[in-house]
Amino acid sequence: MKVAIIGGSGYGGVELARLLHNHPYVELTQIISHSQAGTVFSEVYPQMTQILDEPMVDFNIDQLAADVDVVFLATPSDVSHRIVPEILKEKIKCIDLSGDFRLKDPALYQSWYGFENTAKDYLNQVVYGLSEVYQAKIEGAELIANPGCFPTAGLLALIPLVQxxxxxxxxxxxxxxxxxxxxxxxxxxxxxxxxxxxxAKAYQLGVHKHIPELEQELSEKSNDSIKLNFTPHIVPMTRGIMMTSYTDLVSEQSADDILDIYRSYYHNQPFIRIRTNDQIPSTKEVYGSNYCDIGFHIDRRTNKLIVVSVIDNLVKGASGQAIQNLNIMAGLDQKTGLNQLPIYP
Structure with missing residues (x-):
């Protein structure tokens, strides 16, 4: 498969390039960057000397149509919705790592993202790319909305419990x-x-753009209108997401019961690792990998189930999941090109 990256000069783009370099069935033919057009990729990222000798280019639909099967869009919000319709018309599949197609209700984009989505007609055909949950739909998709990093970790922890x-x-x-x-x-x-x-800082309390994404997917899986509280914090580490979810149990559950729910839901899913015996994962234990590790604790005193899920925000939270979705779309083993074990320490 010949692929291109649009938005190649950011962290998501460089992580895509790094992972795609080891994919046996992919040829990276173009890296597109409006801000860095004319610059060789390794001049921006010197560690990437094996990635394309040709300079990065500006967006040109004719060049894409002649040379590319799949496009990854690692662009900021309010970019991809303007160009994805043009790309799809050329029969090029799109995997969008931005937030432009994640929400199904077009009215939400203005209130949560601050822009009007100009590709409203495509919101009905996009597939939300949470790989372990929507695998069947991803297989035949033309347009994938890659989930946000926070929602990936949160939804993988909560969807089995909600269902x-x-x-x-x-x-x-x-x-x-x-x-x-x-x-x-x-x-x-x-x-x-x-x-x-x-x-350490808490930020965007009550207004973070991933809140409607979390609520949308959990509501769909529960057939209920879910409103939740989500508070993000930024902490002094380079990579990693940790989501700690506090929920009330509605019936008596043992640790084995909860473990069985997770194991049944994620049966044969290679990138989900469920911890046992109150073992709680840390971000370092998934660093540089496409794994999501999940641990939990039942607090009998308050009747609460506390779930901790961790991912690498640049891999499972972005580029790794995008490649996992590419593999599903192409009928390949999900692990293809993603066999990296976590880097530790």
């Missing part, structure tokens, strides 16, 4: 923590070393 109807859908509180790479490569006072080092 099994063992937790109250009206009592979900999620505490999220992310490394600074989640903010992207652009300069920002918020992630300046002196501001971030030895510091």
């Amino acid at each position: 099994a109807q063992v937790i109250s859908t009206q009592s979900i509180i999620i505490d999220g923590k992310t490394g600074v790479s989640g903010a992207g490569r652009g300069l920002s006072l918020n992630v300046h070393f002196a501001e971030m080092n030895e510091n």
